[in-house]
Amino acid sequence: xxxxxxxxxxxxxxxxxxxxxxxxxxxxxxxxxxxxxxxxxxxxxxxxxxxxxxxxxxxxxxxxxxxxxxxxxxxxxxxxxxxxxxxxxxxxxxxxxxxxxxxxxxxxxxxxxxxxxxxxxxxxxxxxxxxxxxxxxxxxxxxxxxxxxxxxxxxxxxxxxxxxxxxxxxxxxxxxxxxxxxxxxxxxxxxxxxxxxxxxxxxxxxxxxxxxxxxxxxxxxxxxxxxxxxxxxxxxxxxxxxxxxxxxxxxxxxxxxxxxxxxxxxxxxxxxxxxxxxxxxxxxxxxxxxxxxxxxxxxxxxxxxxxxxxxxxxxxxxxxxxxxxxxxxxxxxxxxxxxxxxxxxxxxxxxxxxxxxxxxxxxxxxxxxxxxxxxxxx
Numbered sequence: 001x002x003x004x005x006x007x008x009x010x011x012x013x014x015x016x017x018x019x020x021x022x023x024x025x026x027x028x029x030x031x032x033x034x035x036x037x038x039x040x041x042x043x044x045x046x047x048x049x050x051x052x053x054x055x056x057x058x059x060x061x062x063x064x065x066x067x068x069x070x071x072x073x074x075x076x077x078x079x080x081x082x083x084x085x086x087x088x089x090x091x092x093x094x095x096x097x098x099x100x101x102x103x104x105x106x107x108x109x110x111x112x113x114x115x116x117x118x119x120x121x122x123x124x125x126x127x128x129x130x131x132x133x134x135x136x137x138x139x140x141x142x143x144x145x146x147x148x149x150x151x152x153x154x155x156x157x158x159x160x161x162x163x164x165x166x167x168x169x170x171x172x173x174x175x176x177x178x179x180x181x182x183x184x185x186x187x188x189x190x191x192x193x194x195x196x197x198x199x200x201x202x203x204x205x206x207x208x209x210x211x212x213x214x215x216x217x218x219x220x221x222x223x224x225x226x227x228x229x230x231x232x233x234x235x236x237x238x239x240x241x242x243x244x245x246x247x248x249x250x251x252x253x254x255x256x257x258x259x260x261x262x263x264x265x266x267x268x269x270x271x272x273x274x275x276x277x278x279x280x281x282x283x284x285x286x287x288x289x290x291x292x293x294x295x296x297x298x299x300x301x302x303x304x305x306x307x308x309x310x311x312x313x314x315x316x317x318x319x320x321x322x323x324x325x326x327x328x329x330x331x332x333x334x335x336x337x338x339x340x341x342x343x344x345x346x347x348x349x350x351x352x353x354x355x356x357x358x359x360x361x362x363x364x365x366x367x368x369x370x371x372x373x374x375x376x377x378x
Contacts, residue, residue, distance in 0.1 A: 222251060
């Protein structure tokens with residue numbers, strides 16, 4: 001075995017990890033993958049796409065009916081890995097900025113596609129920011145590697161697919177008659193996520209309670225500006241059947257959130273305050289748990305690390321999303337078996353999905369057996 005082959009097998013064995021089939025070692029599996037692969041170079045391509053929402057989506061500080069995305073793919077021989085960057089306004093990215101960033105990436109210089117740490121660290125170091133654009137490459141590369149190994153990522157990580165949670169379905173801020181209609185449309189879901197953060201918060205909850213007694217979680221999107229008011233609202237929300245509260249106050253208010261978390265009868269979850277791996281330790285003590293999103297943290301590689309770190313600190317973990325196609329949703333769903341809560345309804349909020357992947361069946365996140373992230377292009 002020559003040096004290049006030895007390095008490839010060693011790296012792919014490390015990535016394969018739990019993918020031990022019928023007692024076969026991961027190094028044997030890696031050698032098998034290499035034998036099947038023709039010499040090739042990684043080739044990245046991308047294009048803009050606009051998601052069309054089924055309803056106008058309103059949160060504490062904005063409304064929109066579309067979301068810009070970039071769809072990526074990485075070719076390697078006969079295989080193609082798919083990825084996605086979703087860019088809601090608050091992230092500060094656009095199709096133009098994402099395209100400009102992706103144009104700076106040269107994957108052809110990497111001979112070994114299994115060198116995830118090297119490739120993705122190099123991409124992250126190109127410039128500060130652009131987390132969604134970086135995530136689009138990370139997702140496509142993970143999809144490609146799973147296809148090379150012919151294994152889904154939940155299997156590679158050793159996560160039991162049957163342990164996926166129910167996903168919440170998001171009800172945006174709206175007029176009472178529209179809110180009631182949205183709740184009826186979400187009949188199959190076991191838990192609803194309600195957007196709050198305006199002076200209509202109690203009206204929103206009372207409207208929903210007029211048509212359903214399902215458990216609720218609420219996302220304030222930094223909308224509350226007073227910690228005492230926040231505490232009073234949390235106690236009121238607990239009486240209304242709410243199970244946790246997400247990002248109630250501005251993301252920079254660590255001391256105020258620590259004060260609230262200490263007194264709150266419900267878990268307080270950090271979202272906007274927890275973007276990447278370094279933010280997890282900052283959030284410890286200020287929040288009960290964190291909301292991990294691929295578009296915030298640059299993709300599956302870092303999301304996996306955030307999950308492990310949060311668990312080691314005794315924190316709750318939620319797997320969330322932006323408005324996304326089934327590509328990014330399917331990628332995130334491979335971490336779902338190890339989280340407390342899932343909010344992976346992004347693809348269900350749009351009317352022009354271009355992928356088939358993870359399904360929501362009777363409200364439950366349901367993974368496919370396809371290799372990689374489990375998607376196929378429609």
